[in-house]
Amino acid sequence: MTGLDRRFAPWVGVALVFVGACSPDETGDAQVQTYAHDVLVDTEWVEASSDDPNVKLVEVGTEDAFGEGHVPGAVLLNSGSLVNPDDPIGGQIATAEQVAAALSGVGVERDDIVVLHDRNSNLQAARAYWVLAYYQHPEIRIYDGGVTRWTADGRPLSSEAESVVPSAYQVGPADPEIRTTWQYVVDHTDDPATLVCDVRSADEYAGVDVRADRGGHVPGAVNLEWSEAVRSDGTFKPVEELSALYASAGFTPDREILTYCQSGTRAANTWFVLKELLGYPSVRIYDGSWREYGNDPTSPIER
Numbered sequence: 001m002t003g004l005d006r007r008f009a010p011w012v013g014v015a016l017v018f019v020g021a022c023s024p025d026e027t028g029d030a031q032v033q034t035y036a037h038d039v040l041v042d043t044e045w046v047e048a049s050s051d052d053p054n055v056k057l058v059e060v061g062t063e064d065a066f067g068e069g070h071v072p073g074a075v076l077l078n079s080g081s082l083v084n085p086d087d088p089i090g091g092q093i094a095t096a097e098q099v100a101a102a103l104s105g106v107g108v109e110r111d112d113i114v115v116l117h118d119r120n121s122n123l124q125a126a127r128a129y130w131v132l133a134y135y136q137h138p139e140i141r142i143y144d145g146g147v148t149r150w151t152a153d154g155r156p157l158s159s160e161a162e163s164v165v166p167s168a169y170q171v172g173p174a175d176p177e178i179r180t181t182w183q184y185v186v187d188h189t190d191d192p193a194t195l196v197c198d199v200r201s202a203d204e205y206a207g208v209d210v211r212a213d214r215g216g217h218v219p220g221a222v223n224l225e226w227s228e229a230v231r232s233d234g235t236f237k238p239v240e241e242l243s244a245l246y247a248s249a250g251f252t253p254d255r256e257i258l259t260y261c262q263s264g265t266r267a268a269n270t271w272f273v274l275k276e277l278l279g280y281p282s283v284r285i286y287d288g289s290w291r292e293y294g295n296d297p298t299s300p301i302e303r
Helices: 003-007 043-048 063-068 096-105 123-134 146-152 182-187 202-206 239-248 265-277 289-293
Strands: 016-019 030-033 055-061 075-078 113-117 139-143 194-198 256-260 283-286
Touching (some): 055 063, 063 075, 113 123, 182 256, 194 265
Parallel strands (some): 055 113
Antiparallel strands (some): 016 030
């Protein structure tokens, strides 16, 4: 069974749930749109699952921030542990062995529900989610808003380190359907069935903010910054807003979408929105991103 079979039903549009909870002066049923896949949890869910031994609450971040206070029961997964700058195909995803070591170190078992969160609008959490999805961990969630939401909901932080019993985590086979390469991007820039999403800032896209040997963007790429998908409180926007946002830029579910940024982190957030929240059937991250593309003298570039 592939990662697509395991995690998704066939895409049939954004799910609609009809509810009859109307106030006395209303007539008819209210219509509420929900995300395509049940992959986000809230504060109440985290609290209710705190005693479940099969739920592993994982903050993706740094030791300094974690030590200042974290969600009670959470363990720290260093964001750098899922990155491999020496990836031989130009990307930046950690190897199977590196991911196995990182997850074993925080006590994750193969049958755990891994609940990822961070302190920056789900940015690092979404990147970690993509890595775990790539290696086909069966059950993954994101605590939407993470530490910021926890404190906004009036919950106290803990400074006590959780005792961790290391596991012997075994990764699954890599899922090639959610990742792509420099060559694939170059080969598909003129493909009308494929659209490249540049999730960087407008200045990076225009070549004003240059973070490689050359600035600019992949030819034909459409710029839609990743942060457009999140609210000011760091949580994801509701599905109807997300649907309108991406459709208006030309990102529709009948096309294959390739996302990229500078190093693959911001691209993962947009991948999560399109693939998991909106249910687009074919979304890939070019995780080599501009770090590889802009430093390759053979890359075709637009400014």
